[in-house]
Amino acid sequence: MSTATSIRPRTRSAAAKDERHPQRWLAWAFLAPTVVGMGLFTLLPIVASLALAFFRWDIISPPTFVGFDNFAEVVQDPTVRVSFLNTIMFVIVAVALQLGVALALAIMVQEKLPAWLRVFFRSAFFFPLILSAASVSIFMRYLFNEQFGVVNWLLSFVGIPAVPWLTTPGGSAAVVILVYVWQNFGFSFLLFIGGLASIPNETYEAAALDGATGLRKHLHVTLPLLSPTTLVASVMAIINALQVFDQPYVLTRGGPGDSTRTAVMVIFESAFQRLEFGQASAIGVILTIIILAITAAQLRLSKRFVFYQ
Amino acid sequence: MPGSDGKLREITRRTALGALGLGIIGATTASWPRLTGMDIPGRGDSSLSIAIMGTAADAAARQRVIDAFSKVHPEIRVKVQAIQAVDWKDFFTKILTMVAAGTPPDVVYVATEGAQLFADKLAHPLDEYLRRDAADMKEYFADVHPSLVEAFMYKGSLFQLPIDWNAANMYYNTGSLRSAGLERPADNWTHTDFRATLAAMRKANTSDFTPYYWTNRLFGGVVPWLYANDTSFLKETKSTGGDWLWTTFYANDPSRSLRSGGYQWLEPNATDPRVFESFDYLRGLVKDGLGVRPEEGGGSSLVGLFASGRIGTTPAGGYWVQGLNEAGMTEDGFDVQFFPRWRTQRHQFGTAGYAIMKTAKDKDAAWEWVKFSASLDAMRLVFTTPNTTPSRRSMVNEQLYAGKGPRHWKVFYDTLDRFPTTGPIPAPPQQAAVETALMKNVSLAVSGDEAQLKQALESMQRDLELALRRQA
Numbered sequence: 001m002s003t004a005t006s007i008r009p010r011t012r013s014a015a016a017k018d019e020r021h022p023q024r025w026l027a028w029a030f031l032a033p034t035v036v037g038m039g040l041f042t043l044l045p046i047v048a049s050l051a052l053a054f055f056r057w058d059i060i061s062p063p064t065f066v067g068f069d070n071f072a073e074v075v076q077d078p079t080v081r082v083s084f085l086n087t088i089m090f091v092i093v094a095v096a097l098q099l100g101v102a103l104a105l106a107i108m109v110q111e112k113l114p115a116w117l118r119v120f121f122r123s124a125f126f127f128p129l130i131l132s133a134a135s136v137s138i139f140m141r142y143l144f145n146e147q148f149g150v151v152n153w154l155l156s157f158v159g160i161p162a163v164p165w166l167t168t169p170g171g172s173a174a175v176v177i178l179v180y181v182w183q184n185f186g187f188s189f190l191l192f193i194g195g196l197a198s199i200p201n202e203t204y205e206a207a208a209l210d211g212a213t214g215l216r217k218h219l220h221v222t223l224p225l226l227s228p229t230t231l232v233a234s235v236m237a238i239i240n241a242l243q244v245f246d247q248p249y250v251l252t253r254g255g256p257g258d259s260t261r262t263a264v265m266v267i268f269e270s271a272f273q274r275l276e277f278g279q280a281s282a283i284g285v286i287l288t289i290i291i292l293a294i295t296a297a298q299l300r301l302s303k304r305f306v307f308y309q
Numbered sequence: 310m311p312g313s314d315g316k317l318r319e320i321t322r323r324t325a326l327g328a329l330g331l332g333i334i335g336a337t338t339a340s341w342p343r344l345t346g347m348d349i350p351g352r353g354d355s356s357l358s359i360a361i362m363g364t365a366a367d368a369a370a371r372q373r374v375i376d377a378f379s380k381v382h383p384e385i386r387v388k389v390q391a392i393q394a395v396d397w398k399d400f401f402t403k404i405l406t407m408v409a410a411g412t413p414p415d416v417v418y419v420a421t422e423g424a425q426l427f428a429d430k431l432a433h434p435l436d437e438y439l440r441r442d443a444a445d446m447k448e449y450f451a452d453v454h455p456s457l458v459e460a461f462m463y464k465g466s467l468f469q470l471p472i473d474w475n476a477a478n479m480y481y482n483t484g485s486l487r488s489a490g491l492e493r494p495a496d497n498w499t500h501t502d503f504r505a506t507l508a509a510m511r512k513a514n515t516s517d518f519t520p521y522y523w524t525n526r527l528f529g530g531v532v533p534w535l536y537a538n539d540t541s542f543l544k545e546t547k548s549t550g551g552d553w554l555w556t557t558f559y560a561n562d563p564s565r566s567l568r569s570g571g572y573q574w575l576e577p578n579a580t581d582p583r584v585f586e587s588f589d590y591l592r593g594l595v596k597d598g599l600g601v602r603p604e605e606g607g608g609s610s611l612v613g614l615f616a617s618g619r620i621g622t623t624p625a626g627g628y629w630v631q632g633l634n635e636a637g638m639t640e641d642g643f644d645v646q647f648f649p650r651w652r653t654q655r656h657q658f659g660t661a662g663y664a665i666m667k668t669a670k671d672k673d674a675a676w677e678w679v680k681f682s683a684s685l686d687a688m689r690l691v692f693t694t695p696n697t698t699p700s701r702r703s704m705v706n707e708q709l710y711a712g713k714g715p716r717h718w719k720v721f722y723d724t725l726d727r728f729p730t731t732g733p734i735p736a737p738p739q740q741a742a743v744e745t746a747l748m749k750n751v752s753l754a755v756s757g758d759e760a761q762l763k764q765a766l767e768s769m770q771r772d773l774e775l776a777l778r779r780q781a
Contacts, residue, residue: 029326058430059405059408059409060405060408060430060431077775078771079772141604142610145604145610146601146602146604147517147519147522147601147619148517148610148614148619164602164756166604167602167603167604167752167756168602168752168756169753252604253748253749254745254749255525255748255749255752255753256749256751256752256753256756257749257750257752257753257765257768258749261749269741269742269745272402272405272406273398273402273741273742273745274739274741274742274776275405
């Protein structure tokens with residue numbers, strides 16, 4: 001018995017070695033395109049843009065090393081500061097709206113609608129997400145035109161005078177947020193639908209026996225049990241919102257003044273309009289650090305507020 | 310596939326991997342020109358690569374010119390690459406991206422907005438070629454107004470030959486004017502006459518009618534009003550040099566003494582009292598419902614709105630005629646007049662022409678293209694409809710506007726003759742940053758009270774200082 005035991009592992013090991021080698025080779029062969037692609041198109045640009053942040057480069061002349069000058073200039077630039085503040089404000093309002101609308105609609109669709117209508121609304125609410133943000137923004141720009149837009153035309157029927165949507169700071173910020181939320185809430189909506197479906201009916205039945213119905217049921221049962229989904233949805237929504245570009249760029253070009261200028265818009269303007277690629281990279285590095293910090297904070301806080309069944 | 314025993318032959322892993330490998334090799338081979346960028350026009354062969362702003366249809370429209378050029382220069386192969394862009398700023402961004410990618414075109418069609426950016430960093434001066442071919446070029450310069458040429462002078466050298474151009478004249482809807490009981494405005498109408506015209510139009514039309522529609526951009530926005538008020542948001546000076554060109558080609562021109570080595574915009578001027586006065590005038594138009602609050606970069610829907618009779622007046626150039634015609638306007642439905650007079654009646658214009666890149670493989674061949682494109686034969690092939698104003702005076706004629714209007718099409722070229730100080734769009738090498746600094750403050754400047762206007766102009770001054778300092 002002991003002999004057999006001492007032989008068997010060796011035999012297995014030798015056989016496994018023979019079998020594993022080609023499998024390892026195969027695994028690498030399948031992984032290679034992704035690894036090479038990630039290396040070339042994700043890792044290399046990240047490293048290159050990090051390095052570029054320490055150079056002054058206008059595409060045309062050779063780059064010159066400037067140390068931390070780009071960071072110093074960026075921090076002192078009032079437009080950059082305003083754009084970061086705008087971005088933070090945008091994230092707070094847009095993400096709150098996006099998650100709020102998505103959750104409310106998910107509960108409504110999941111609870112109140114028959115199965116065939118649920119399928120329809122799942123697709124309908126997701127549909128804006130597959131549209132090009134630039135096309136949607138061009139279209140919305142027409143809708144919200146002060147003189148000739150459909151929105152003001154409709155408002156005129158209820159006696160509301162023409163609203164300068166895109167030419168006042170408040171109006172333009174509202175439209176940018178509205179268009180962004182309309183286009184993006186569908187993703188969070190789908191996550192919440194999935195989360196809601198995973199909550200067992202027994203839990204609601206038990207809660208109902210304890211007298212929890214209506215809003216209380218959702219506050220004390222749905223929201224806590226949905227917290228892992230909310231965490232994922234909020235992390236993704238915040239990361240996306242911090243990178244908002246298309247909607248403000250097409251709708252308002254960042255104006256009036258700097259009222260809707262965002263961090264990524266300033267990166268684009270620095271690089272491709274002012275030809276200051278070093279400064280653009282420096283802003284990009286700062287934005288990345290902010291995104292990492294916020295995400296880390298969210299994950300840390302999640303230990304307190306996220307409940308797993 | 311059945312085997313000898315009648316069973317389907319098993320596809321082994323080795324066969325599958327082999328097929329996959331062959332597939333990858335085949336796909337890579339087939340797409341090799343794309344992967345390596347060899348299919349980029351002019352790359353990998355000796356063709357002259359020419360970039361224009363537009364669609365593939367615009368590139369195809371150039372084919373007749375390419376064919377004509379090939380007859381004259383069979384040894385030079387030409388490829389035109391159309392680059393789609395929202396505006397000139399966007400187009401230049403894409404050209405710069407091509408430069409960064411190591412695939413710059415040899416020749417680029419550049420408008421005033423980017424003329425100094427190209428002259429300063431990317432383009433090759435035409436001086437040596439013009440001196441060499443002066444005899445051939447005399448006919449061209451005799452047909453082109455010197456104001457247009459001066460717009461392409463930079464630090465004493467000429468970088469482009471103007472091919473087309475447009476001034477910010479004032480278009481008006483004849484029906485709206487008539488309904489207000491007004492006649493065609495006088496050639497020397499003033500900014501106060503203009504305001505009275507708008508007020509009369511406002512009174513005579515429905516509430517959804519806009520007497521004055523204007524856009525927030527470098528051309529046709531606030532700048533024509535600044536020029537008419539003898540000021541600008543940038544201090545305008547001129548550089549020395551270029552005498553050889555004026556002496557050679559414009560020795561007898563009445564405006565010869567005005568000509569220079571090119572425009573310079575080195576300092577901001579947004580806090581000039583006349584700038585305030587001009588903005589305040591526009592603020593008044595907005596406040597009284599005579600003019601729109603301009604959106605940033607707006608104007609894409611303007612032709613349709615004007616053609617539908619919902620706009621009374623707007624500043625635009627000859628490029629608008631074809632669009633209005635296609636939108637259904639008859640030649641009597643609209644007309645054009647000079648921009649209103651204030652302290653002066655100096656107009657704003659923009660022009661465009663081909664620039665040879667410093668990196669061009671064969672600059673002599675590029676020059677032949679530039680020279681040919683400026684010839685009467687080539688321009689006749691390009692400008693068959695009034696969708697811009699040709700730089701050659703002889704081509705701005707009855708025939709071009711026949712059946713399309715406007716009745717007073719002569720206003721287009723007369724703008725240069727009647728007002729020889731008429732100047733180009735103020736666009737230093739940092740045009741993009743300067744345009745952003747202007748645009749972002751215009752809406753605020755004309756939307757609030759006097760204090761907000763003052764604040765917006767101070768902000769514009771700061772932004773311009775920053776933009777121009779970066780330039781230095």
